[in-house]
Amino acid sequence: MTILTTPAGIATGAADALRKRPGADVAGSAFKWLLIGATVFATGFLAVLLAVMIVDGWDVLSGNLWYFLTHGFSQRSAGEAGVWQGIIGSLQVALVTGVFAVPTGVATAIYLVEYAQGNRFARIVELNIRNLAGVPSIVYGLLGLAVFAQTLRGFSGGTTAIAGGMTLAAMVLPIVVITSVEALKAVPDSLREAAYGVGATKWEVLSRQVLPAALSTILTGTVLALARALGEAAPLILVGAATGFMSFGDANMFETFTGPYTALPVLIFNFARQPGADWGVNAAAASVIILVLVLAVNGLAIYLRNRFERQW
Amino acid sequence: MTPEKALMTQEPDATAPEVMATAETVASQHPRIDVSGAAATPMAANRADTQTVFRCDDVHVYYGDFLALRNVSLSIAVHEVTAFIGPSGCGKTTFLRCFNRMNELIEGARVEGSINYHGVELYQDEVDPVEVRRRVGMVFQKPNPFPKSIYDNIAYGPRLAGAKRSELDDIVERSLTRAALWDEVRDRLKTSAYGLSGGQQQRLCIARAIAVQPDVVLMDEPCSALDPIATGRIEELIAELKTDYTIIIVTHNMQQAARISDMTAFFSVQANEMGQRTGELVEYAPTSLIFTNPEDPRTEAYITGRVG
Numbered sequence: 001m002t003i004l005t006t007p008a009g010i011a012t013g014a015a016d017a018l019r020k021r022p023g024a025d026v027a028g029s030a031f032k033w034l035l036i037g038a039t040v041f042a043t044g045f046l047a048v049l050l051a052v053m054i055v056d057g058w059d060v061l062s063g064n065l066w067y068f069l070t071h072g073f074s075q076r077s078a079g080e081a082g083v084w085q086g087i088i089g090s091l092q093v094a095l096v097t098g099v100f101a102v103p104t105g106v107a108t109a110i111y112l113v114e115y116a117q118g119n120r121f122a123r124i125v126e127l128n129i130r131n132l133a134g135v136p137s138i139v140y141g142l143l144g145l146a147v148f149a150q151t152l153r154g155f156s157g158g159t160t161a162i163a164g165g166m167t168l169a170a171m172v173l174p175i176v177v178i179t180s181v182e183a184l185k186a187v188p189d190s191l192r193e194a195a196y197g198v199g200a201t202k203w204e205v206l207s208r209q210v211l212p213a214a215l216s217t218i219l220t221g222t223v224l225a226l227a228r229a230l231g232e233a234a235p236l237i238l239v240g241a242a243t244g245f246m247s248f249g250d251a252n253m254f255e256t257f258t259g260p261y262t263a264l265p266v267l268i269f270n271f272a273r274q275p276g277a278d279w280g281v282n283a284a285a286a287s288v289i290i291l292v293l294v295l296a297v298n299g300l301a302i303y304l305r306n307r308f309e310r311q312w
Numbered sequence: 313m314t315p316e317k318a319l320m321t322q323e324p325d326a327t328a329p330e331v332m333a334t335a336e337t338v339a340s341q342h343p344r345i346d347v348s349g350a351a352a353t354p355m356a357a358n359r360a361d362t363q364t365v366f367r368c369d370d371v372h373v374y375y376g377d378f379l380a381l382r383n384v385s386l387s388i389a390v391h392e393v394t395a396f397i398g399p400s401g402c403g404k405t406t407f408l409r410c411f412n413r414m415n416e417l418i419e420g421a422r423v424e425g426s427i428n429y430h431g432v433e434l435y436q437d438e439v440d441p442v443e444v445r446r447r448v449g450m451v452f453q454k455p456n457p458f459p460k461s462i463y464d465n466i467a468y469g470p471r472l473a474g475a476k477r478s479e480l481d482d483i484v485e486r487s488l489t490r491a492a493l494w495d496e497v498r499d500r501l502k503t504s505a506y507g508l509s510g511g512q513q514q515r516l517c518i519a520r521a522i523a524v525q526p527d528v529v530l531m532d533e534p535c536s537a538l539d540p541i542a543t544g545r546i547e548e549l550i551a552e553l554k555t556d557y558t559i560i561i562v563t564h565n566m567q568q569a570a571r572i573s574d575m576t577a578f579f580s581v582q583a584n585e586m587g588q589r590t591g592e593l594v595e596y597a598p599t600s601l602i603f604t605n606p607e608d609p610r611t612e613a614y615i616t617g618r619v620g
Binding site: 119 | 412414417419442443445446449450452454456457458459468469472473517520521523524
């Protein structure tokens with residue numbers, strides 16, 4: 001670099017010095033292309049996965065989709081088997097999961113953020129909850145079997161949809177807590193101070209200002225957690241969903257919660273381990289159906305977020 | 313009626329000094345105050361009790377183990393504008409937030425010493441901080457309207473205080489008029505407060521503060537996020553509001569303090585050998601004196617721009 005001293009020197013050198021030089025920021029453009037490549041790889045991978053499933057399951061999806069959706073599991077032949085019980089079971093389990101995980105998780109988050117205010121106890125609890133979010137789901141399955149299906153047999157009725165839902169509730173609880181904590185922390189303190197400043201009590205600040213402001217994020221997080229629960233097979237297999245059968249008989253809606261149950265991911269597992277290529281078609285078709293179900297739930301989350309974002 | 317309540321509601325008696333005084337008469341009524349730790353200030357002694365809203369004696373504020381502000385003694389006079397000036401970190405905002413017990417929302421914050429409001433010790437267990445904040449309103453550094461309509465922003469406080477639905481329209485109009493905002497927003501009361509400009513939002517926050525009919529309004533650098541024109545409007549507003557309210561304002565802008573305040577308190581900050589910076593009150597006097605004839609060399613250095 002030349003040291004510019006005289007005004008004349010600055011003027012004559014300017015055109016040259018300011019000209020774009022090729023290759024000046026190679027690292028920058030290389031990094032950008034690296035990022036684009038990673039994005040294409042990630043989405044492409046998912047697209048291929050989806051395409052393969054649709055192709056593999058095409059015979060069922062195009063031919064007898066309605067039959068497949070409305071009939072139960074059958075051991076006799078792949079053509080007679082459907083996913084009806086799985087869909088109902090998954091929805092039941094998800095409902096139970098939501099009933100147990102959402103109130104508990106949101107309440108925990110409110111306590112941690114608004115009452116414990118980052119004290120030592122809250123920090124320890126929060127750290128542990130974050131670690132719990134990383135525990136493999138099969139571990140929750142064991143917990144569910146021991147606690148919800150056996151110890152609490154009197155309440156859950158054994159290996160039932162209630163026990164399964166409670167197991168998944170324990171599994172997604174950390175996710176619900178963490179997203180709710182983040183949502184509450186994202187509410188600016190200026191909003192709390194504004195409310196306190198005109199003489200609001202703690203309850204009024206929480207219920208009228210903080211929770212409404214955090215609601216859309218909390219809803220999104222909890223619905224995404226439920227979507228995660230919808231896709232889980234491993235813990236449910238441990239808590240009794242392995243049979244693949246569910247007979248309603250004369251049972252009413254409530255009684256089905258305390259009888260034998262199954263769930264879509266468990267059905268897929270059952271389809272996939274049957275011998276014969278036509279069972280594989282069923283497994284692929286059922287996978288597409290569960291994907292659609294999860295996408296629908298995620299779509300609901302987006303809808304709720306937009307609906308509640310600026311609610312007044 | 314308790315004596316304290318009586319003190320709060322009683323009108324200043326006719327023989328009390330005129331509060332809307334010119335700078336000279338203010339100066340003559342407020343002999344220069346020795347702030348070097350004297351417990352009872354001469355000003356406090358000279359005044360009838362109805363003339364003093366707050367009397368602070370040897371106030372220390374801690375955040376955990378950290379001493380943020382030490383040894384502040386001063387009195388705030390009724391229907392005057394009192395300005396707190398000083399460099400960043402000198403504790404003036406910390407001190408301001410003591411007057412409506414806002415500091416205790418911060419984990420570990422602690423106030424020692426005495427802050428007396430109309431004869432009532434603010435920091436005793438029997439005092440309800442919610443009621444304190446209803447009487448001692450606050451306007452913050454950045455405009456912070458609720459994510460609600462203009463109307464609901466103003467009506468929020470009165471609703472909490474139990475105002476009837478039928479009274480709300482009146483309260484909203486009165487408060488917005490008092491904050492010089494009514495004419496600009498009367499046709500869009502039901503629209504978002506976020507649609508207002510920064511200066512309008514700040515006047516909305518002032519209207520929100522006075523909607524609950526407080527006794528005192530605390531203002532924490534209310535103009536620091538505003539342009540000069542919006543600042544000018546807020547300053548005019550402050551001059552008008554002091555006929556009804558006692559105003560304490562923190563400002564970084566010394567010209568602003570000189571323009572709008574009757575009394576000025578200059579705070580400074582000192583670091584101890586551990587590097588902890590503790591604020592202290594250097595000088596408290598009528599504004600005209602502080603800016604023309606400061607007693608402490610640190611005040612003079614600050615207001616003439618040699619430090620800070």
